[in-house]
Amino acid sequence: MSDEDRYVFIAEWYDPNAALLRRYNLIFYPKDASIEMYDVKNHRIFLKRTKYEDIKFEDLFVGNKVNIFSRLLHLVDYGDQYTAHRLGSKKERALALIKPDGILKMGEIIDMIINSGLTITKAKMIALTRDQALDFYIDHHAKPFLHELIGLIISSPILAIEIFGDEAVSVWKKLMGPTNSSLARSEAPGSIRAKFGTDSIKNAIHGADSVASAAQELEFFFPSNGGCGPSNTSKLSNCTCCIIKPHAVSEGLTGKILTAILEAEYEISALQMFCMERANAEEFLEIYKGVVVEYMDMVVELCSSPCVVLEIQEGNAPKRFREFCGPADPEIARHLRPQTLRARFGKNKIQNAVHCTDLPEDGALEVQYFFKILNN
Incomplete structure (x- = not known):
């Protein structure tokens, strides 16, 4: 340069x-x-x-x-x-699909993607119907394992991720490792399938083997014509909202935060990456307007770059999850509750790693704002 x-x-x-x-x-x-x-x-x-x-x-x-x-x-x-x-010249996009058997390891898998130098540009948790799964695996229709593969992929949610970078298709292929997880453990012990796969079907992830099929797969999940593809998995009830803030996403902390949430045994029932317009950030954070002096700074942070929004399922979720996130100021969090998310991953009161629902009655409303209103 x-x-x-x-x-x-x-x-x-x-x-x-x-x-x-x-x-x-x-x-x-x-x-x-x-x-x-x-x-x-x-x-x-x-x-x-x-x-x-x-x-x-x-x-x-x-x-x-x-x-x-x-x-x-x-x-x-x-x-x-x-x-x-x-x-x-070298930039490519590819689909990284985390299968149902890999979903509880999504934080670690996302970490491996980021550490390989690839950028995550889109992400969405999806539950496929049988027909959608058959459409997606159209190239496998003559294969003997089709029935087992379809059964797995529709058994519970999957996470579709668009990854971007230099020669992304071949970088992702190498990171995945051989299709057979046992083979992966002997031939590519550092690969995702070696670490998290069980066999050739339950091998944690899916990826395309060529640039052309990568483009086709991305179009299936993230249509370029403005359509929204398969629908998200949000339940919109008995839930609370968690936003991994833009600074944490751009600092590569998404995987670590997801792992911490899953290890604390919270159920992530929906996940999606959003780019907020300023007007939407102001509307979403309006409850803090005139209440906290940092309101405008909070707005600027929320719309500064992509954020990752989660729906957390649980009966008493807002109160318990809010305690798990910790005090709004990471410095205070580090003194009082060092194991909380903000203590571990926050920088200051604005860039404090995560937003979480403050009032129990607002949990479903905040989740609906993203997964229902902005998603349309």
């Missing part, structure tokens, strides 16, 4: 006031982490070159959403040949 490098992206922003989709050239200068924006339609500078440390070089790839001064910009294309050549 030379001192004069600049990377150009075509970015779109939906302006709710004018009900218009506005298009910009977003230019990023790695040397000093500065950005500028150019209004494509009006042929003028929209934002002069400004240092903006909230955006990282690894956040810049086609398909991602980045938050710049409270505008959620969708990066839809490369803005010049240099950027396309430097950043786009």
Whole structure:
């Protein structure tokens, strides 16, 4: 990377006031982490070159959403040949599917994905119907193990994840290990199937073997035409809401937080990655407006980059889970309750790793806001 490098992206922003989709050239200068924006339609500078440390070089790839001064910009294309050549040539997307037998190990599997250098760009917990499973495994219809495979995949929820990175398909294939878990233990002992698989069917995960089939599989779970694919698994009752905050997601803590929640024997009944618009973040956190002085900072954090939202099932969930998250200030949490999530993973009162429902009666409402309202 030379001192004069600049990377150009075509970015779109939906302006709710004018009900218009506005298009910009977003230019990023790695040397000093500065950005500028150019209004494509009006042929003028929209934002002069400004240092903006909230955006990282690894956040810049086609398909991602980045938050710049409270505008959620969708990066839809490369803005010049240099950027396309430097950043786009090796980048691939692939589907990482955690099967029912691997779901209780999803935190550790996500950790392994992140540690391999891949980025998680979408995630959704899903319960497939038999027909959907047959559609997904259409290439296996002549195989003798089809019945057993379908039986497993529809037995309980699965987690569909879009992963992104340099040669993602082959990196993921290597990380998975051989299909047969016993073979994986002898040939690739560090692989996911070696660690968490049982046999050739119960092998914890699924992944495509080519770039073409990876694209097909992603389209099944995350349709590019704006459809929402198979529905989420939220139950919307007897539950509480947990949000793994954007700073924790971008710091690679998602897997560790999920593992801590599962080890404490909480049931995660729904999970989905969301990119919040500022207006939605304000609406969701409105209960804190005028109550806590950090309200605006909380809004800015929640819409700064993707977050992961969980529905936690349990009769007395809000009160007990809130205690498990710990005091809002991680410093206080570390003194008083060092084993809580915020003590272990939080940085400060705003970037405190997780949001959790405060009032028992709000648990289902907060979950509905994400899994029912925003999901539509």
